[in-house]
Amino acid sequence: MTETIDQIFVILKHWLVGHVPTAVEPIVSELLSVVPIILLFPLLFALITVMERKGLGRIQNRYGPNRVGPCGILQPIADGIKTLTKENIVPHSADKVVHLLAPLLLVMATFLGYAVLPVGRNMVAANMDAGVLFFFAVGSMTELSVFMAGWSSRNKYSLLGAMRAIAQMISYEVPLILSSVTVIMAAGTLSTVSIVEQQSGYTGIFPHWFVFTPWGFAGFVLFMIAATAESNRSPFDLPEGESELIAGYYTEYSGFKFALFFLAEYLGMMSISGMAITLFLGGWAAPLSFLTWIPSYLWFFGKLFFFIAGFIWIRGTLPRLRMDQLMNFAWKFMLPMALINLVTAGVWRFMPTGILRWLVCSAMVVAPYVLLGRGFMLGKRLEKRTYRFAD
Amino acid sequence: MTLPFTIIAALTIAGAVAAMSLRNLVHCVLALTLAFAGLAGMYLLLGAQFVGFAQILVYIGAIAILTVFAILLTRGTEPDAFLDLPSAWVSNSVIVAAVFGVLVWAVHSSPLSRRTLPPPPQITVRQIGFALMDRFVLPLEVIGLLLTAALIGAVILAMHEKQAAK
Amino acid sequence: MLGEGIVRGLAETARNFLGSFVSKERLTTVQFPEERLPQAEAARDFPFLVYDGEDWQAGMRCVACQICEKECPPKCIFIEKSKDKKPDALGRAQFYPARFDIDVSVCMSCQICVEVCPFEAIKMDTAFELSTDDRFGGLLWDRQKLALSDAHYHAIHPTDAAHTDELLAAEKAKAEARTKAAVAKASPAPMPQPPAPAAANEP
Amino acid sequence: MSSMTETTSAANDERSRKLTAGISEGQLLEVSMGPHHPSTHGVFRMDVVLDGERVVKLKPVVGYLHRNHEKIGENNSYLASMPYTDRLDYLCSLTNNWAYALAVETLAGIDVPERAQYLRVITAELTRLQNHSSVIGFLVQDMGASGTPLMYAFREREKILDLFESLTGSRMMCNYMRFGGCRIDLPAGWLDRAKKVVAGFPQFLDEYENLLGTNEILMARTQGIGALSRELAINAGVTGPLLRASGVNYDIRKVDKYGIYDRFDFKVPLGDNGDVYDRYMIRILEMRESIKILDQAMCDIPPGPIMDPKAKIRGFRPKAGEAYGRIEAPKGELGFYLISDGSGNPYRYRVRPPSFVNLTVLEDMCIGNYIADTIAILGSIDIVLGEVDR
Amino acid sequence: MTLAGYLIVAALLFAVGLAGALTRRNAILVLIGIELMLNAANLNLIAFWRYGRSPEALTGVLFVIFSIGVAAAEAAVGLAMIIAIYRHYKTTNLDYIDSMKG
Numbered sequence A: 001m002t003e004t005i006d007q008i009f010v011i012l013k014h015w016l017v018g019h020v021p022t023a024v025e026p027i028v029s030e031l032l033s034v035v036p037i038i039l040l041f042p043l044l045f046a047l048i049t050v051m052e053r054k055g056l057g058r059i060q061n062r063y064g065p066n067r068v069g070p071c072g073i074l075q076p077i078a079d080g081i082k083t084l085t086k087e088n089i090v091p092h093s094a095d096k097v098v099h100l101l102a103p104l105l106l107v108m109a110t111f112l113g114y115a116v117l118p119v120g121r122n123m124v125a126a127n128m129d130a131g132v133l134f135f136f137a138v139g140s141m142t143e144l145s146v147f148m149a150g151w152s153s154r155n156k157y158s159l160l161g162a163m164r165a166i167a168q169m170i171s172y173e174v175p176l177i178l179s180s181v182t183v184i185m186a187a188g189t190l191s192t193v194s195i196v197e198q199q200s201g202y203t204g205i206f207p208h209w210f211v212f213t214p215w216g217f218a219g220f221v222l223f224m225i226a227a228t229a230e231s232n233r234s235p236f237d238l239p240e241g242e243s244e245l246i247a248g249y250y251t252e253y254s255g256f257k258f259a260l261f262f263l264a265e266y267l268g269m270m271s272i273s274g275m276a277i278t279l280f281l282g283g284w285a286a287p288l289s290f291l292t293w294i295p296s297y298l299w300f301f302g303k304l305f306f307f308i309a310g311f312i313w314i315r316g317t318l319p320r321l322r323m324d325q326l327m328n329f330a331w332k333f334m335l336p337m338a339l340i341n342l343v344t345a346g347v348w349r350f351m352p353t354g355i356l357r358w359l360v361c362s363a364m365v366v367a368p369y370v371l372l373g374r375g376f377m378l379g380k381r382l383e384k385r386t387y388r389f390a391d
Numbered sequence B: 001m002t003l004p005f006t007i008i009a010a011l012t013i014a015g016a017v018a019a020m021s022l023r024n025l026v027h028c029v030l031a032l033t034l035a036f037a038g039l040a041g042m043y044l045l046l047g048a049q050f051v052g053f054a055q056i057l058v059y060i061g062a063i064a065i066l067t068v069f070a071i072l073l074t075r076g077t078e079p080d081a082f083l084d085l086p087s088a089w090v091s092n093s094v095i096v097a098a099v100f101g102v103l104v105w106a107v108h109s110s111p112l113s114r115r116t117l118p119p120p121p122q123i124t125v126r127q128i129g130f131a132l133m134d135r136f137v138l139p140l141e142v143i144g145l146l147l148t149a150a151l152i153g154a155v156i157l158a159m160h161e162k163q164a165a166k
Numbered sequence C: 001m002l003g004e005g006i007v008r009g010l011a012e013t014a015r016n017f018l019g020s021f022v023s024k025e026r027l028t029t030v031q032f033p034e035e036r037l038p039q040a041e042a043a044r045d046f047p048f049l050v051y052d053g054e055d056w057q058a059g060m061r062c063v064a065c066q067i068c069e070k071e072c073p074p075k076c077i078f079i080e081k082s083k084d085k086k087p088d089a090l091g092r093a094q095f096y097p098a099r100f101d102i103d104v105s106v107c108m109s110c111q112i113c114v115e116v117c118p119f120e121a122i123k124m125d126t127a128f129e130l131s132t133d134d135r136f137g138g139l140l141w142d143r144q145k146l147a148l149s150d151a152h153y154h155a156i157h158p159t160d161a162a163h164t165d166e167l168l169a170a171e172k173a174k175a176e177a178r179t180k181a182a183v184a185k186a187s188p189a190p191m192p193q194p195p196a197p198a199a200a201n202e203p
Numbered sequence D: 001m002s003s004m005t006e007t008t009s010a011a012n013d014e015r016s017r018k019l020t021a022g023i024s025e026g027q028l029l030e031v032s033m034g035p036h037h038p039s040t041h042g043v044f045r046m047d048v049v050l051d052g053e054r055v056v057k058l059k060p061v062v063g064y065l066h067r068n069h070e071k072i073g074e075n076n077s078y079l080a081s082m083p084y085t086d087r088l089d090y091l092c093s094l095t096n097n098w099a100y101a102l103a104v105e106t107l108a109g110i111d112v113p114e115r116a117q118y119l120r121v122i123t124a125e126l127t128r129l130q131n132h133s134s135v136i137g138f139l140v141q142d143m144g145a146s147g148t149p150l151m152y153a154f155r156e157r158e159k160i161l162d163l164f165e166s167l168t169g170s171r172m173m174c175n176y177m178r179f180g181g182c183r184i185d186l187p188a189g190w191l192d193r194a195k196k197v198v199a200g201f202p203q204f205l206d207e208y209e210n211l212l213g214t215n216e217i218l219m220a221r222t223q224g225i226g227a228l229s230r231e232l233a234i235n236a237g238v239t240g241p242l243l244r245a246s247g248v249n250y251d252i253r254k255v256d257k258y259g260i261y262d263r264f265d266f267k268v269p270l271g272d273n274g275d276v277y278d279r280y281m282i283r284i285l286e287m288r289e290s291i292k293i294l295d296q297a298m299c300d301i302p303p304g305p306i307m308d309p310k311a312k313i314r315g316f317r318p319k320a321g322e323a324y325g326r327i328e329a330p331k332g333e334l335g336f337y338l339i340s341d342g343s344g345n346p347y348r349y350r351v352r353p354p355s356f357v358n359l360t361v362l363e364d365m366c367i368g369n370y371i372a373d374t375i376a377i378l379g380s381i382d383i384v385l386g387e388v389d390r
Numbered sequence E: 001m002t003l004a005g006y007l008i009v010a011a012l013l014f015a016v017g018l019a020g021a022l023t024r025r026n027a028i029l030v031l032i033g034i035e036l037m038l039n040a041a042n043l044n045l046i047a048f049w050r051y052g053r054s055p056e057a058l059t060g061v062l063f064v065i066f067s068i069g070v071a072a073a074e075a076a077v078g079l080a081m082i083i084a085i086y087r088h089y090k091t092t093n094l095d096y097i098d099s100m101k102g
Helices: A003-007 A006-017 A020-061 A075-085 A096-116 A133-152 A157-185 A192-198 A214-230 A256-280 A296-317 A323-350 A355-379 B002-020 B023-045 B047-071 B086-109 B125-131 B137-158 C005-021 C067-069 C112-116 C151-156 C158-185 D002-018 D071-074 D082-088 D093-110 D113-142 D146-170 D191-211 D218-224 D228-237 D241-245 D276-300 D354-361 D362-364 D370-380 D385-389 E003-023 E027-051 E059-091
Strands: A389-390 C047-051 C075-085 C094-105 C122-124 C145-148 D029-031 D045-051 D053-061 D269-270 D321-327 D333-342 D346-352
Touching: A006 A020, A006 B023, A006 D191, A006 D228, A020 A075, A020 A256, A020 A296, A020 D385, A075 A256, A096 A133, A096 A256, A096 B023, A096 D276, A133 A157, A133 A192, A133 B023, A133 C145, A157 A192, A157 A214, A157 A256, A157 A323, A157 B047, A157 D029, A157 D045, A157 D071, A192 B086, A214 A256, A214 A296, A214 A323, A256 A296, A296 C005, A323 A355, B002 D385, B002 E003, B023 B047, B023 E003, B023 E027, B047 B125, B047 E059, B086 C151, B086 E003, B125 B137, B125 E059, B137 E059, C005 D146, C005 D218, C047 C094, C047 C151, C067 C075, C067 C112, C067 D113, C112 C122, C151 C158, D002 D045, D002 D053, D002 D362, D045 D370, D053 D362, D053 D370, D071 D082, D071 D346, D093 D113, D093 D321, D113 D146, D113 D191, D113 D276, D113 D346, D146 D191, D146 D362, D191 D276, D218 D370, D228 D241, D228 D269, D228 D346, D241 D269, D241 D333, D276 D370, D333 D354, D333 E003, D354 D385, D362 D370, D362 D385, E003 E027, E027 E059
Parallel strands: C047 C145
Antiparallel strands: A389 D269, C047 C122, C075 C094, D029 D045, D045 D053, D321 D333, D333 D346
């Protein structure tokens, strides 16, 4: 029974595919994998926007939207109608074609990433042998659409925002990929499905997630920091830094195209969270062995919501970095840490199991963190100051 | 198998031609990415998944972006003039036509070119990895060295001449 | 250690997040159209003209002295003095405003008209939802629209109104005493000039 | 503009020239930030020339909100200018009232009764609390903190505004002070409510410091940014928290001891670096000192009249002469200079707005910094365009 | 699908790249043309690998991987040079950058 509920969508798909003529079977099968993704994640996006606004509201001691529908849950529909009915303004001197293509390409590229995310047991749109590589490859395509958006608007703020976005995305792609390489090293595969399968075992009641190793934890933290930067979320939201660049690369977009950028941002956030879950948090695997009766896809989406909540929490707390600090952080802190972590993963792989392995690897991660962090603070002479008082 | 190939081939060629003939440099690069994407599609058609993704990652994710950066840094967005000497036009066309002719002739005259698609080989990324670490480890190291050298060289070349700060 | 301050900040926002569900201190939002805060007694929005009794025209305290018109900082009061006189609350013959308009869109609610009025005739109202779709006429209030009863004044500013009543009663008593004295002296007519309080120097 | 600002302007032009030397014209990006820009705090424009992200030239352009404040003051009676002062720095109408009342009182030689003095101190220090809290909120908001610190600041500010409303009838345009005292006395229970609000304020400050005080990002964004040297601060006539963050011990509450400030025990916090972080912290520390003053004032406030009986509401005509009244407004030295020719209107009415004078050093602080720093520096100056443009 | 199809596409790409590299005057476009020619060669390599006798040896694939690596290095250095040249000459037009008389 548990098995059936867990596999219900897979069974449903096979049943549906069995009813169509053999000639169109592969196409129908593909469609049945793709359409749910295209329907489900925008729905999730709608849910997340209201969740974010309410969450931020609560963090800021406000209610957040609470007028449309019960508890404001229908707010996204109101927002959607608003953006859809708004006038589509294209600047006179804009490069019209590129201006139009940019948001479409961006959304397309972010959707592509979902193809390799296993959202449940046997639930992946494309089980590719080089899944992780595919994910990062399509992820890198978003940079180009961001550039297209910024450049085609013929607006200085847009261009500055696009340049910032690209510089930031390229810089943080390095630690992002390097920190996921540790997992690839440990798993010995690039396929997302096998990576999750390797983490689905249990010792006692505890799962074999990669995050529960020193290198895995460090890699996870690095990955999440880089992921925040990749998805342009606070505190790395410089490309759209409202107080500096109005709205960055999408300053000149309005109406539905603006909504597409919004959609792409959240889709990107979700897909990269999904990748983090896949790589470090055991994908659809249950966190404790006696909880495996809960369907795998629920675990995946539960973890996804957990991540989104984290993103919202961080956004509600931190101020934004500055461009040069962002770059310094990427190249002088994240990159060395990711490289050290890579070595740590190697050491972990070749040391015998035991407490010594834990100690050595933890020290290998923590010591550079403390040293680099201190150097970072001292180098900038950042400190809490004391003040004198005059009568 | 022919329809996807035709579409992708058409897109690739169209992208390449546009990249070489449009006046606005940024448009050229955008068209170029289309050609690169088409090529990646061809690699996928040919069963070279890893290379296809690497092509997207490196060419679209890095080289195209690098090129637009260079264009913006050199203020090259204003339309670029074609070579306007008629003699050069003629000589260039002749060269290109000759090269193309020779290539097509070679392709057509070879019996190899009429070979049909063999059954797809079972290639995994794992095998590529083993090959890289085993038989091709020396080229890999050389490439690593080359990339490092290129990285440093590019930084030094593009650095401000007066002060090192960005 | 790097990240310490960030973690502390995260803890603080988490505390506020949870606190907003339990503590009214943290979640101070008042959901306006349904919930309304009681207005402070001192609240002031736009001026109105006080009248005594039932009939707004008969009971209007304003004698069209035009001090407020002169003192109004944004000059949003327009007064036209009447040609004839009519008896006021004390029974004395007074001018009355033939026209008394306030352009509420210009008024800045400073209350100076109230302070300078020697007759306690103009006071501040507390009504604030005044939007109108008439751009020009809608916020130009004439004397009929401006006239509100003394009872209304008592309802919105009880303390102030009581104080005003005291002042007026004192004045009335003084006036009556003077009338009596005048009657006793059998002088022809009461003083037409009202006994202006304290410092009613001419402007 | 005075000659002093012109010389610093020339020096800034020289710095701009140095920074742009060797960079071709096409490499520079000229951005007009404002007048409608999310973080210029109103309609303020900065003509910024950027080399990449670095500001190489910056010219502030003011005047979009100019509304003839001084000329209106000269054509209105003395009293009629009082509500207009509310609209100068619309965050701190009570201190504006006080400065103007002080000037007129000096001009006409009016005394202020004891209780009114205490009322003025209490309302002014409450104003300082709400101004500083919202300023640090805006500052961090400008640095991208998506509203949280600002909302906390507003939560506290709201409580103070409620107090203002129940006292003066208006939340922001208080129009409370009169020549020779205050308009109305405290309503029943007001003092207890105020005591409660003030007692809760340190908790908010602690919360704020927990939230951001040791935040690495905030420190990285503010420490060493926009440092204003002691000399330049003095030469440019900068006042207020800006000046004290640069280490100059100059607080008019201490220097002039106007009102009854000599009766209270409080200290003046001083910074050593004069950067954005110092200005941020100085404001927090000043709030703590203000709380001390408030505690003392609300304890000691005596009963009594709130208006000088000699003061006239109608037909106020001070004798011919001139007077300058200045106070330590939350933003710096706010002064009103009045010349009377004996008539009902001032002959000359002049405002010395702290934000405007403090804004003159913007260019000095921004050149050579990043564009994101410009926003932080502008936020740390604490300008209100109603006061800058008048 | 025969091998010839891929080879013809590669030849076309090569010709287009060559034409561009010869005709265009902007240094960046010349670089793009060269990239295109390199890609044509890559396509050839992959096609030959796929239609070859022993695809298990992976020679073609690895060749292309190395070639992509080299192309990345080439693009980085080339563009850096173009930027440096632009900074010196204030142009990227090759007609004006001929002080070496090459």
